Amino acid sequence: MPIIVNLDVMLAKRKMQLTELSDRMGITLSNLSILKTGKAKAIRFSSLEMICDILECQPGDILEYIPDRPDKKG
Amino acid sequence: MQGQRTFTAVRAVVNVVYYVVALLALLVVILKSMAFIMGSSELTDTTRQLTVNFDVKAFPPKDTLPPQLIYGELKNAALEKKQDLYTLRTTARSPLGIYSFIITLLGAIAVVTGMGWLRKIFADTTATEPFRAINAKRIRNIGLLLIAADAARLIGYFIFNRMTNPYFTPYFQQLVEVGNSFWMGLLLLALAVVYKRGVEIYQENQLTI
Numbered sequence: 001m002p003i004i005v006n007l008d009v010m011l012a013k014r015k016m017q018l019t020e021l022s023d024r025m026g027i028t029l030s031n032l033s034i035l036k037t038g039k040a041k042a043i044r045f046s047s048l049e050m051i052c053d054i055l056e057c058q059p060g061d062i063l064e065y066i067p068d069r070p071d072k073k074g
Numbered sequence: 075m076q077g078q079r080t081f082t083a084v085r086a087v088v089n090v091v092y093y094v095v096a097l098l099a100l101l102v103v104i105l106k107s108m109a110f111i112m113g114s115s116e117l118t119d120t121t122r123q124l125t126v127n128f129d130v131k132a133f134p135p136k137d138t139l140p141p142q143l144i145y146g147e148l149k150n151a152a153l154e155k156k157q158d159l160y161t162l163r164t165t166a167r168s169p170l171g172i173y174s175f176i177i178t179l180l181g182a183i184a185v186v187t188g189m190g191w192l193r194k195i196f197a198d199t200t201a202t203e204p205f206r207a208i209n210a211k212r213i214r215n216i217g218l219l220l221i222a223a224d225a226a227r228l229i230g231y232f233i234f235n236r237m238t239n240p241y242f243t244p245y246f247q248q249l250v251e252v253g254n255s256f257w258m259g260l261l262l263l264a265l266a267v268v269y270k271r272g273v274e275i276y277q278e279n280q281l282t283i
Contacts, residue, residue, distance in 0.1 A: 031283050041281040 004064040007036045010055050025050045078201045085196040092193040099182035106166075106178050113166035125163040126171045128234065132158045132246035160246065162238065170237060177230055181223075188219050205276040210269045217262030224255040 011018060018036065022029045027047065034040050035047075048059055055061075109126070117125070142155040164170040191212040198206050227250050234248040 027283065034281060035283040039281065040283050041278045043283050047283050 002065055002067050004066055005035055005038050005040070005062065006064055007032075007051070007062055010057055010061055014055050016055070021051070021054060024054050081199075081201045088193055088196045092189045095189050096186050099186050103179060103182050106175050109166040110171065110175050113171075117163065117165050117168075126166055126168075126174045128162040128164075128170070128174070129249040130160050130162050130238075130246040131249055132160050132244050134158060134244040159249075162246075170234075173233065173237065177226075180226065184219055184223055188216050191216050191219075205269070205273045207270075207273050210266050210273055213262055213269055214266035217259045217266060220255040220259030220262065222259075224252050224259070227252050227255075 011021065018032055019029060022032045025032070025047070027050075035043065043063075048062070051057075051062060052059060142157070144153040144155070145151075146153065162170075164174075166175070195209050195212050198209060231248050231250045231252070239245055
């Protein structure tokens with residue numbers, strides 16, 4: 001998927017553990033792990049809002065769009 | 075959770091019905107096999123002899139059999155005695171007996187398999203987590219089994235007529251009910267598609283943070 005989740009980068013910048021984020025957000029650690037590893041299918045605005053609020057960042061700092069490479073032809 | 079107790083009760087009932095049906099199917103197959111192995115190959119006394127029976131509807135000339143109508147106190151209603159219903163009796167080792175044995179065996183396998191799938195659907199499902207990908211396949215399989223059962227009945231009807239009618243007068247047909255399983259099967263196939271979509275939405279919801 002071309003949407004990359006940079007949650008681990010932001011956590012490292014804020015020197016925060018995933019467990020602390022999960023405690024402060026009130027979301028289970030397993031669900032946050034799904035988001036961090038890029039296995040999530042979607043993210044709610046409310047969750048994104050909480051992450052941005054706690055990590056003091058913008059949605060663009062968490063999510064990044066990298067287009068898939070076109071298949072080589074020939 | 076609401077509906078949890080009903081679900082548990084239905085699951086228990088399905089479990090019991092499965093074992094009862096499996097036991098009955100086994101019993102029928104054993105009895106048919108015993109009749110096939112030990113039964114006489116010649117039809118002697120139909121009143122005492124253990125025979126393989128087929129219900130048939132005969133078509134004699136109409137003028138020979140006038141309908142007998144019994145009128146009761148209910149207005150505009152009459153009880154008609156059916157004159158043209160017969161039972162074709164044959165021995166277990168005759169070609170028709172072998173045909174009946176094969177049909178019974180296939181029917182028993184189909185019923186037990188279908189009930190087994192239904193039992194597994196209930197065993198793998200909970201009221202809190204109703205959507206499982208494997209259950210969509212099981213619902214589809216039960217639907218296909220029901221359609222196949224009706225198709226088999228229809229084919230069996232033609233085989234039976236082909237095996238009997240050249241040798242009998244008046245002409246008769248086996249009494250079979252075709253159609254109900256077909257529609258039920260189609261309904262289950264449609265349900266399987268809806269259920270499969272439900273599984274996809276459920277999985278997507280599970281992966282939404």
